[in-house]
Amino acid sequence: MTSFKNGGIHPPENKFTRDFAIEECPLPELLTIPINQHIGKPAKPLVKPKQEVKRGELIGEMDGHVSCNVHASTSGVVKKIDRIPHHGGGYTDAILLEPDGDDTWHEDILSVSSDPKHLSSEEQLERIKNAGIVGMGGAGFPTHVKLQPPEGAKIDTLILNGAECEPFLTSDFRLMMEQPKEILRGVSILQSIVGQGVQVHIGIEKNKPEAIELLKEQSKGMGFKVTGLDAKYPQGSEKQLIEALTGREIAEKGLPFSVGCAVQNVATAFAIYEAVTFKRPLTERVMTVSGMEIAKRKNLRVRLGTRFSDILDFCGGLKHDINQLISGGPMMGRAQYSFDVPVTKTTSGLLFIDNKELDRMRERPCIRCGKCLSVCPQGMSPAVLADKSQQHHEDELPEFGLHSCMECGSCAYVCPSKRDIVHWIKYSKAIIAQKANQQKS
Amino acid sequence: MTTILIPALCLAAVAFAMGSVILFISKKFHVEENPMVKVLSGMLPGVNCGACGYPGCNGLAQALASTRDPKLTCPVGGAELAGDIGQALGIKMAEIEPMICSVVCQGDNHAAKEAAKYVGIQDCWAATQTVGNTKACPYACVGLGSCIPYCSYNALRLVDGIIEVIEENCTGCGECVQSCPKNVLVMMPKHDKRVLVACRSVDKGVHTKKYCSHGCIGCKKCEKTCEAGSITVDSFNATIDQSTCTSCGACISVCKTETIVMKGDHFELQGNS
Numbered sequence: 001m002t003s004f005k006n007g008g009i010h011p012p013e014n015k016f017t018r019d020f021a022i023e024e025c026p027l028p029e030l031l032t033i034p035i036n037q038h039i040g041k042p043a044k045p046l047v048k049p050k051q052e053v054k055r056g057e058l059i060g061e062m063d064g065h066v067s068c069n070v071h072a073s074t075s076g077v078v079k080k081i082d083r084i085p086h087h088g089g090g091y092t093d094a095i096l097l098e099p100d101g102d103d104t105w106h107e108d109i110l111s112v113s114s115d116p117k118h119l120s121s122e123e124q125l126e127r128i129k130n131a132g133i134v135g136m137g138g139a140g141f142p143t144h145v146k147l148q149p150p151e152g153a154k155i156d157t158l159i160l161n162g163a164e165c166e167p168f169l170t171s172d173f174r175l176m177m178e179q180p181k182e183i184l185r186g187v188s189i190l191q192s193i194v195g196q197g198v199q200v201h202i203g204i205e206k207n208k209p210e211a212i213e214l215l216k217e218q219s220k221g222m223g224f225k226v227t228g229l230d231a232k233y234p235q236g237s238e239k240q241l242i243e244a245l246t247g248r249e250i251a252e253k254g255l256p257f258s259v260g261c262a263v264q265n266v267a268t269a270f271a272i273y274e275a276v277t278f279k280r281p282l283t284e285r286v287m288t289v290s291g292m293e294i295a296k297r298k299n300l301r302v303r304l305g306t307r308f309s310d311i312l313d314f315c316g317g318l319k320h321d322i323n324q325l326i327s328g329g330p331m332m333g334r335a336q337y338s339f340d341v342p343v344t345k346t347t348s349g350l351l352f353i354d355n356k357e358l359d360r361m362r363e364r365p366c367i368r369c370g371k372c373l374s375v376c377p378q379g380m381s382p383a384v385l386a387d388k389s390q391q392h393h394e395d396e397l398p399e400f401g402l403h404s405c406m407e408c409g410s411c412a413y414v415c416p417s418k419r420d421i422v423h424w425i426k427y428s429k430a431i432i433a434q435k436a437n438q439q440k441s
Numbered sequence: 442m443t444t445i446l447i448p449a450l451c452l453a454a455v456a457f458a459m460g461s462v463i464l465f466i467s468k469k470f471h472v473e474e475n476p477m478v479k480v481l482s483g484m485l486p487g488v489n490c491g492a493c494g495y496p497g498c499n500g501l502a503q504a505l506a507s508t509r510d511p512k513l514t515c516p517v518g519g520a521e522l523a524g525d526i527g528q529a530l531g532i533k534m535a536e537i538e539p540m541i542c543s544v545v546c547q548g549d550n551h552a553a554k555e556a557a558k559y560v561g562i563q564d565c566w567a568a569t570q571t572v573g574n575t576k577a578c579p580y581a582c583v584g585l586g587s588c589i590p591y592c593s594y595n596a597l598r599l600v601d602g603i604i605e606v607i608e609e610n611c612t613g614c615g616e617c618v619q620s621c622p623k624n625v626l627v628m629m630p631k632h633d634k635r636v637l638v639a640c641r642s643v644d645k646g647v648h649t650k651k652y653c654s655h656g657c658i659g660c661k662k663c664e665k666t667c668e669a670g671s672i673t674v675d676s677f678n679a680t681i682d683q684s685t686c687t688s689c690g691a692c693i694s695v696c697k698t699e700t701i702v703m704k705g706d707h708f709e710l711q712g713n714s
Contacts, residue, residue, distance in 0.1 A: 083648060090573030323558070337557030337572060358560055423561050423571060430570040 001247060002206075003230040004240040007375040009410045010232055011331070013207060017170045017290050022178055022299045025314055031073055031097040031305035032084045033059065037344035038140040040066035045095055047078045054106035056281045059095050062132075068142045068345075069132035071281040073303040076100045085338040087327045087347065094342070097305065105280075113277040116185075121193045124276050128193075131275035132282050132345075136267035137161060137236065138328055140346040143268060147193055153257040155194050157246055160187050162204040162211065162266045163229055163236030166329025169349045171286040172266045174299045176204070176211040180218045183266050186273035187224065194262055200224040201245045207231040233331060234408040238263045240377050252404045267348075282345055289315050291352035293322045302343045308350060309339040323358050326351040331409045364417040372411035372421060378404045382411035382421045389424035394431045402428060477506040477530070484525055485515055490593040492516045492614030511535045517612040540613030541631035542596070542606050543704060546623075547639045547655035548581035550602035554652045569622040577652035580641035582625045591620040608704075633705040634688035636681055640700045643676045650698075657700045663692035 036042035043060030053059060053072040060070030076099040086092040105111070116124060129144035149155055160183075164172040176183060191200055202219070204212050206228040216226045229235050229244055239250050241263060248259040256263055264272075267286060274280040283304055290297045295316030302311065308325065312318070326333040327347055343350075355361075372382040380401045388397055405425050412421045482502035489497035493515055495504055505513050505526065512535045514523050519539040527534035547553075554577040559568055565587035568575050575583055584602040596610035597617060604626070615628045625641055638657055642649045646658030659677030666672075671685035672692060679701070681692075693701050 083644070086573075089571055090579055335557075335572075361560060363562070420562050423567060427562065427564070427567045427570055431566065 001244055002228060003232055003235065004243040004377060006379045007377045007410060008232040008234065008240075009375050009413055011167050011413060013231070014167045014290075015170050015173075015207075016168070017288050017297045017299050018173060018208075020170075020174070020297065020299050022171075022174050022286055022301050025300040025302040025306060025311060027074055027099045027101070027103065027303060028306050028310035029098070030079070030307075031076075031099060031303060032082075032094045032307060032340070032342045033070060033073060033097060033305035034084065034086065034092045034094040034342060034344055035060045035070055036086070036092045037070065037304070037346065038068040038134040038142055040064070040068065040142060040145075042093070043067060043070045045081050045093070047081075047095060049078055049080045051078045052076070053078060053097065054104055056106040056109045056283055058130075058281075059097075062129075062142075066142060066145055068134055069130060069281070070095070071132055071283055072097060072106075073283040073305050074099045075102050075104045085336075085341050087334060087336060087341045087344060089334070089337075094305075109280050110278045114279075116189050116192070116276045119276070124189055124193050127276050127279060128272055131271070131280065133268060133271045133275055134282075134345045135265060136271065136285060136345060136348070137265035138332060138346050138348055140344075143264070143272070146262065146264075147190070149257045149262075154260055155257065155262050156198055156260045157242075157262070158187070158191055158194050158198050158200045159241060159245055159261055159263045160200065160202040160224075160266060160269055161236055161238075161241055161263055162202060162208075162215070163241060164208070165205060165231070165233045165235040165237075166331055166333075166349070167233075168290045168351055169288045169329050170290075171288045171299055171348055173208050173211055175270055175286050176208075176215060176266055179270060180214050182273045183269045184215070184219050184222065184224070185277070186269035186271075187264075188222070189272055189276050190262075190264060190269065202226045203229050203235075203241050203245050205229050205231045205235055233410065234377055234406075237377065237406055237408060239406070252401060285343070285345060285347070287343065287347055288349040289352075290349065291322070291326075293318050293320045293354050294352040295319050302347075304345060305342045307340050307342050308336070311343070311350060312339065312352075318352060320354055322352045322354050324351075324353040324355050326353060331413070332407065361418055363419045366419060367417055369416060371414045371416065375410040375414050377408060377410065378406070380404060382425070383419075385428070386419055386421040386424040389428040394428045394435075397428050397432070402432070405429075475503075475506045478502045480529055481505055481526060484518075484522065484529070486517050486612075488517070488593050490517065490612075490614050490616055492612075492616055505530065516540065517614050519613075539631040540615065540628045541608065541635075542611050542613065542615070542617060542626055543629055543635065543637055543639075544582065544604055544606055544625055545627055545637060545639050545641055546580070546582040546603065546625040547700070547702070548576055548578055548584075548603060548653050549600070550584075552653055552655045553578055553581050553602075566622050574623070578642060578649070578656065580623060580625075580643070581653065582621075583623060587622070588617045588620040588626060591617045629683055631705075632688075634690075635683075635704045636686055636688055636690065636693065636701060637704065638679045638681055638700055639702050640678065643678045645677055649677065655699055658698060660697070662695045662697070663701060666691045666695045 041063045044063045045060050047059045054075045057072045059072050062069050076097050079096040079098050083091045084094040133143040134140045212228045242261050271282050286301050325336045327336050366383050407422050409422050482499050485498035487498050493501045495501040523534040556577045559575040563585050565583040565585045568583050582603045586599045589597045594610045594612050596607045617626050640657040642656045649656035649658050657678050659674050661674045663679050664672045664674045669685050669687050671682040673680050
């Protein structure tokens, strides 16, 4: 099989930056490194103002099991710990770091690669945990948690996610083209942690034939299975990818463990390679800067904590005024309200868009056309979910599969009435979570 | 003649038979009701707002008639109604203080900076859950009016991007308080000179100043000025203890950001004197 069964859409790809090599984004004058770049509890800041730090030094310590370390993205002086706008809306605490320009690595970080074969899988996992790696596809779930299945779960399939089904984004594709060896070594490390003998699948959409060829060639003799997938959104979603590659379906609220799978993004695999062989923490990531209104579209390697305004300056500013700045892809990304938002571990793209429809986009009543039903990859009926949310009948929603929804946005994309279906679903999820919290306390 | 007479008589007979059945049933299955319930529910406002915690005015009347609890009361009717109820029941009702709703935010479209243009679902909760707030201040009134349908007395309206309480309509029932995601609606004792700190921000003064011209920056001037000692400034936000406040207004004159305001009928009082 080369695709998931139910629904899916194919929006215009707009991958303008697919042939642009990854460029290094220069260090800005100030880095704002949020302590909350992942799902779970925010990290605890360890540094004080005026303290000197080196690149890769631990500045925020994980708080609890589902949390993540935060490291200094370059060497410099901590200015203060202050509140900054967060990409998910609202504000978050961040460590403000003034780079000294030397960009020297912390002494713990190895300059020569070590052979991961000498390390036990526990040691490898420990290095991943210390390096603060999260799922870099967008969700930001701590990788060390994802690699430790609960008791009794047996993993027999490891999937490398190179689908990159979001329009505009090309960061994963460029990484696969430029550093395939490193990515594949990262996969081998993952394989040894999960357990020798697991089948490794590499899923790449067919609109990236060069990447499929390259990875096939590079992985010869490693026993990996590289599969070209249909160019269809949301092919890169965890549940859909597992279905496309193995034919297994995950139950509602189920995790990939439940069907014996583990899924990792290519950017995460690259970060794992760096973390295990060099003990190098996650201090930078590759992202796509695109959209219709930016002067120079680029694929950039950016230090975590670089503000969007600095990236905009480096890319030559705006051609026209924009009314939307989106962090992530156009389908699942979030509209931003400030240029002071920094790049985090999960920022896969930055899109500068002038949406002509935005001002007259008001949701109209559902006309029962059923388009959303036919595109929902989870086989639900989004119109019913949105209707019930709108009528504030949140309690009834779980039986209609509310928690199966991964908010891919296919329904809202095809809706001729321009209904904010995903927003209504998110709204109901939040209200239900809030009610559950109130009951607990 | 007979063609009209026969059906008329038949119908009359049927009606008599049915009436007898109804009379029999109403006598046989008569439910004894406390006559006090009818008296009390006639006194209550009859809006069924639910502020008392009972399902509608009749629910409260039943509870009052059966328990005769002096603490049970209608917050809308206030002391006057409580007196009437006490008289009807022959007991002395517990004293209640009339309350009124106040907005503890002054972040209208001029004072508060807008975060960005929000085009999503026009509902305060939806806006808070996705973008935090429509305004740059995370504590400000969202300004989409989700509280308005909660008010049974039409006492809330949106003016210039912020909610406003129409004081003559507000009965102090408190139903709106839970409808606000930012908790900017608070209930306070109703009297003519209510002094309140109209800001919820607990951020550092530098931040608050950036996003609102009327935000409390925690300068502590009011704390030093207050002779009654009823103002405390904690985490960059002043709090006035309403029980000790003398409504002298000294804090209002020293507040540079005009955060502390006086509400009520004090303007009329000044005119009379």
